[in-house]
Amino acid sequence: VSCESEGARLESVQLPRVLADRYRLARRLGRGGMGTVYEAADTSLERRVAVKVIREELVASAEAAERFRQEARAAASFSHPNVVTVYDFGVAAQKRAFLVMELLRGTTVRQVLRDERRLTPGRTLAIVRDLCAAVDAAHQRQLVHRDLKPENVFLARDDGTERVKVLDFGLAKFLVSEAQTTVTATGLIPGTLHYMGPEQLRGGRVDPCWDLWAIAVMVYEMLAGALPFPATSAAEYQSAVLDGRITPIRTYLPDATGRLEAFVACALAAEPALRPGRAPIFASGLGQALE
Numbered sequence: 110v111s112c113e114s115e116g117a118r119l120e121s122v123q124l125p126r127v128l129a130d131r132y133r134l135a136r137r138l139g140r141g142g143m144g145t146v147y148e149a150a151d152t153s154l155e156r157r158v159a160v161k162v163i164r165e166e167l168v169a170s171a172e173a174a175e176r177f178r179q180e181a182r183a184a185a186s187f188s189h190p191n192v193v194t195v196y197d198f199g200v201a202a203q204k205r206a207f208l209v210m211e212l213l214r215g216t217t218v219r220q221v222l223r224d225e226r227r228l229t230p231g232r233t234l235a236i237v238r239d240l241c242a243a244v245d246a247a248h249q250r251q252l253v254h255r256d257l258k259p260e261n262v263f264l265a266r267d268d269g270t271e272r273v274k275v276l277d278f279g280l281a282k283f284l285v286s287e288a289q290t291t292v293t294a295t296g297l298i299p300g301t302l303h304y305m306g307p308e309q310l311r312g313g314r315v316d317p318c319w320d321l322w323a324i325a326v327m328v329y330e331m332l333a334g335a336l337p338f339p340a341t342s343a344a345e346y347q348s349a350v351l352d353g354r355i356t357p358i359r360t361y362l363p364d365a366t367g368r369l370e371a372f373v374a375c376a377l378a379a380e381p382a383l384r385p386g387r388a389p390i391f392a393s394g395l396g397q398a399l400e
Contacts, residue, residue, distance in 0.1 A: 124162060124201065124202075124205060125201055125202065127152075128149075128160065128162075128199065128201045128207055129197075129199045129201065131151060131152055131153050132149045132150070132151055132152070132158065132160050132197075132207075132209060133149055133150045133152055134147045134148075134149045134160060135147065135148045135149055135150060136148050138159065141260060142301075143161075143163060143164060143167065143277065143280075144161050144162050144163040144164050144167075145161070145162050146159055146160070146161045146162075147159070147160045147161075147162065148160075148212060149209075151196075151209070157212045158196060158209050158210065158211065158212050159209070159210045159211065159212045159213065160207055160208070160209050160210075161207060161208045161210065162201075162205055162206075162207045163177070163205070163206040163207065163208075165204060165205060167206075168200065168204060168205070168206040169204060174200045174204065174206060176283055177198070177200065177206045177283060178198065178200070180279065180280055180282065180283040181195065181198035181206075181208060181280065182198070183252070183279055184208075184252075184278060184279035184280055185197075185198065187246075187247060187250055187252060187278065187279055189242070189243050189246045189247070190242075190272070191239045191240065191242050191243035191272065191273050191274060191275060192243045192246075192247070192274065192275045192278050193210050193211055193213065193263065193274045193275065193276050193278075194210060194211040195208055195209070195210050196209045196210060196211065197209035208280070213263055213265045213274055214265065214266055214267070215263060215264045215265040215266040215271070216263070216264055216266075217259060217260055217261075217262060217263050217264065218236065218259035218260075218262040218263075218264065218327065218331070219258075219259035219260045219262075221259075221264065222259055222330065222331065222334070226334040227331060227332060227333060227334035228331040228332065230332065230399045231399075232331075233328060233331045233332055233399075234395060234396055234399055235271075236262070236264070236273055236331070237324065237327075237328060237391075237392055237395055238392050238396075239272060239273030240257075240262060240273050240275065240324060240327075241324065241388035241389060241391055241392035242388070242392075243273065243275045243278070244257075244275075244317075244320050244321070244324065244388040245387065245388035245389055247278055247279070247320075248317045248320070248387070248388065252278060252279045252282075253281075253282060253315050253316065253317055253319060253320060254275070254277070254278050254279070254281050254319075254320050254323075255281040255282055255309075255315060255319055255320070256277065256281040256301055256304075256323075257275070257304060257320050257323035257324060257327070258301050258303075258304045258323060258327070259327060259330070260276075261275060261276045261277055262274075262275060262276075262327070263275070263276055282315060302343055302346060302347065303326065303336055303346065304322070304323040304326050304327070305319070305322070305323075305350070306318065306319055306322030306323070306350065307322075307350055307351050307379055307381075308322075308381065309322070310347055310350060310351060311351075317387075317388075318381055318384065318386075320388075321376075321384065321385060321387075321388065321391055322376075322377070322384075324388075324391065325373070325376035325377050325384075325391070326377070328373070328376070328395060329358060329373055329377070332358065332362055332365075332369075333358050333360075333361035333362050334361060335356075335361050337355050337356055337358070337373070337377055338350055338354060338355060338356065339354065339356050350379075351379065352379065353377075353378060353379030353380075355373070355374060355377050357370060357374075358370055358373045366398070368397065368398045368400075369398045369399060371398070372394050372395060372397075372398035373398075375394075376391065376394075
């Protein structure tokens with residue numbers, strides 16, 4: 110059976126159509142590693158919202174559900190123009206956790222990269238400035254995203270303008286298990302390997318530098334249309350990151366300036382002391398490198 114309006118094949122979902130006697134699910138907007146996002150109607154306030162239903166196995170016990178509520182409450186208390194607003198949260202059918210967020214119109218950086226392969230320096234800088242503003246505000250509140258990547262950077266469009274909205278801020282710390290930040294016995298790392306820095310790959314303590322590393326990888330990817338470390342497998346990529354074997358950005362971007370090459374090399378250095386220490390410093394450094 111196919112959807113009459115979109116033509117997509119319909120799938121059975123074990124989920125109430127109305128969550129918390131209030132949010133009526135209308136259609137699926139997307140699916141990711143943590144859950145599925147639906148457009149929905151908030152019947153109490155008569156507005157359209159986005160509802161993210163977390164994968165069942167990520168909240169599978171009463172204790173986990175309570176931890177989810179605590180983390181969601183922290184995320185909902187964090188407000189910033191460049192972070193998606195969390196309106197509400199809950200647990201449906203005693204085990205399906207969900208978040209209610211503002212409904213955004215636009216696309217993700219990942220989709221833009223698929224369509225255009227690379228971005229102009231000016232657009233890249235505008236995105237990074239918004240992204241760093243959000244990250245700095247979060248870090249000041251002791252929130253570390255831990256899973257920044259092009260899929261989680263949304264470009265909201267309104268009246269012809271484009272504004273970054275970071276998705277899933279403050280929840281990644283809860284939703285990603287400790288096993289997903291360490292190397293498995295087979296040498297593979299579950300999660301988003303390409304945006305993990307050396308400290309995260311080694312399974313160290315959660316630190317703001319994890320987010321800055323992910324932003325540096327995204328800068329390279331947006332400008333060069335490729336990832337910064339050469340590898341044909343997950344194990345090779347991990348080894349290249351830990352050894353600092355970065356591919357010079359001029360390999361993909363022949364007209365890159367020496368300042369840009371130097372900035373990228375520092376931002377993705379294996380030694381954390383060589384990297385920008387805070388998001389505002391990162392944004393300022395990139396701006397100077399792209400002048």
